[in-house]
Amino acid sequence: MQEWIRSLVESGGLLGIGFLMALENVVPPIPSELVMPLAGYTASRGALGLPGVVAAGVAGSVTGALVLYALGAWLGSERIAHFAERHGHWLLVRRSDVERAEAWFRRHGAAAVLFGRVVPGVRSLVSIPAGACRMPLGRFLVLTTLGTTAWVTLLGVLGYWLGERWEAVGRWVGPLGALVLAALLAAHLATAWRRRAGA
Secondary structure (H helix, E strand, O other), X not given: OHHHHHHHHHHHHHHHHHHHHHHHHHOOOOOHHHHHHHHHHHXXXXXXXXXXXXXXXXXXXXXXXXXXXXXXXXXXXXXXXXXXXXXXXXXXXXXXXXXHHHHHHHHHHHHHHHHHOOOOOOOOOOHXXXXXOOOOHHHHHHHHHHHHHHHHHHHHHHHHHHHHHOOHHHHHHHHHHHHHHHHHHHHHHHHHHHHHHHO
């Protein structure tokens, strides 16, 4: 995958970067911590300008986030809750869990979208509850663009500064994303175990 990403960045330029960052939101195995540092390194060699690289990354990432927002809006909170009611036992999720998550998101959704965009493992998924809870599209776009710009700029600048050592960024950030996902899974399993133990 790394060679394919490298090839697309080098041959596709800004369009290739935007395309990869849009895919990164929808297809998790394509990590932004690989795409943007490589794009930053490419800019350091003079092939592309760093501002253009960042702008392409932000545009692609926001586009991908909009796809997941639309998916969440299409599904809607009620449809997701109904699915949990019928099939949630396979995922250890109940309708009440979905309803509590929705209530939490309605209270803290702005912070979740803004800061979630800079948390590996969460940054893509946060768009779905935003759509399902019908967060106003304008607010979603502003918050997503702000959070995404911070994340993409950080990765691009690190790649630019590190030069040929740009791959180190993925080695630093990758384990953090895995840790976040593992913590979320552990918290979910612990909640499900406590619920069953108390039943």
